[in-house]
Amino acid sequence: MKYVIAGAMVAAGLLAHGAVRAADAQTGGDGLGKYIVGDKRSGYVFAEPDTRAMQDDDFQNPGMVWVEAGKQLWSTPDGAAGKSCQTCHGDAATSMKGVATHYPKFNPRVGKVIDLEQRIDMCRAKALQAKPYPWESHELLAMTTFIKNQSRGMPMNVAVDGPAAPFFEKGKESFYRRRGQLDLSCASCHETLEGRHLRADVLSQGQTNGFPTYRLGWQTLGSLQKRIKGCDKQMRADPHAFGSDEYVNLELYLAWRGNGLPVETPAVRK
Ligand code: HEC
Numbered sequence: 001m002k003y004v005i006a007g008a009m010v011a012a013g014l015l016a017h018g019a020v021r022a023a024d025a026q027t028g029g030d031g032l033g034k035y036i037v038g039d040k041r042s043g044y045v046f047a048e049p050d051t052r053a054m055q056d057d058d059f060q061n062p063g064m065v066w067v068e069a070g071k072q073l074w075s076t077p078d079g080a081a082g083k084s085c086q087t088c089h090g091d092a093a094t095s096m097k098g099v100a101t102h103y104p105k106f107n108p109r110v111g112k113v114i115d116l117e118q119r120i121d122m123c124r125a126k127a128l129q130a131k132p133y134p135w136e137s138h139e140l141l142a143m144t145t146f147i148k149n150q151s152r153g154m155p156m157n158v159a160v161d162g163p164a165a166p167f168f169e170k171g172k173e174s175f176y177r178r179r180g181q182l183d184l185s186c187a188s189c190h191e192t193l194e195g196r197h198l199r200a201d202v203l204s205q206g207q208t209n210g211f212p213t214y215r216l217g218w219q220t221l222g223s224l225q226k227r228i229k230g231c232d233k234q235m236r237a238d239p240h241a242f243g244s245d246e247y248v249n250l251e252l253y254l255a256w257r258g259n260g261l262p263v264e265t266p267a268v269r270k
């Protein structure tokens, strides 16, 4: 099957040979050790040295602008209740430390798994009596990036047992489901072809520990769901809607695949 996929992609002119940086990726050389946990490899490992350096230096990392913006929003009152996030949660450096490592997470109030963006908007609606931030708005990206940044360096640790189990199964099914005109699944590229070239890119495992991520290709920071929509297009499959159960369940599966990898938010990628 592996060869059938590779064959189809070569025919489509998509795939070239060569596994640049594969040596480092295998051995954890070049200071990459903490980005490799067992057989899990962060996208950092596959990134160009210049891109890694940009991520590593907070003064150069363009994603830090969103962290700062989120910090401002955290303590700014909004909505009919006249409260800010800080009113209830205090200093985010303490109250939000580690929180993002558990998202997506089952929420008993809505009876399903929700992601961090949805949890933020839930507090905005219920606690602040403010309008939810729209998907991919500057504010939602800023708040999500700020909160996830409070867990930087901590290992991802989502739960997929108990009430989360059925949602995890759905996410797994969507990771392996072949879709679109090229009849590819997420696994076709991010498992089977890991380390191979696709046009100008080296295919990574499609890990999510760095999201929201600043992409040089976007010239801005974006959510994981924006990235997944881009991959759907590469598969020539119709993308789902932002916030759809399909994407949130897939996010849970992706997070679990990377359990143990350190949070990098805001990561920088090509
Ligand atoms: C009126 C008090 C109140 C305000 C104001 C408030 N929250 Fe919350 N928040 C809560 C409560 C209560 C919970 C549920 C705690 C739990 O699940 O253990 C919660 C949970 C959360 C969680 C999930 C924590 C976890 O461990 O899963 C996040 C993230 C969060 N809030 C973000 C925010 C943000 C961002 C804001 C500002 C937009 C905000 N909250 C404003 C009361 C508040």
Ligand code: HEC
Binding pocket: 042, 043, 044, 175, 184, 185, 186, 187, 188, 189, 190, 198, 201, 202, 203, 204, 205, 206, 207, 208, 210, 213, 227, 228, 231, 232, 234, 235, 250, 254, 269
């Ligand atoms: C045709 C090949 C292809 C398919 C199929 C594909 N992707 Fe990707 N994906 C890419 C490329 C190319 C990149 C950018 C380089 C990299 O990180 O692999 C990427 C990047 C990603 C990233 C970002 C990784 C990081 O470190 O920033 C995630 C997450 C991701 N893909 C998830 C998915 C999901 C989920 C699916 C299935 C819905 C999917 N991809 C299907 C080609 C693909």
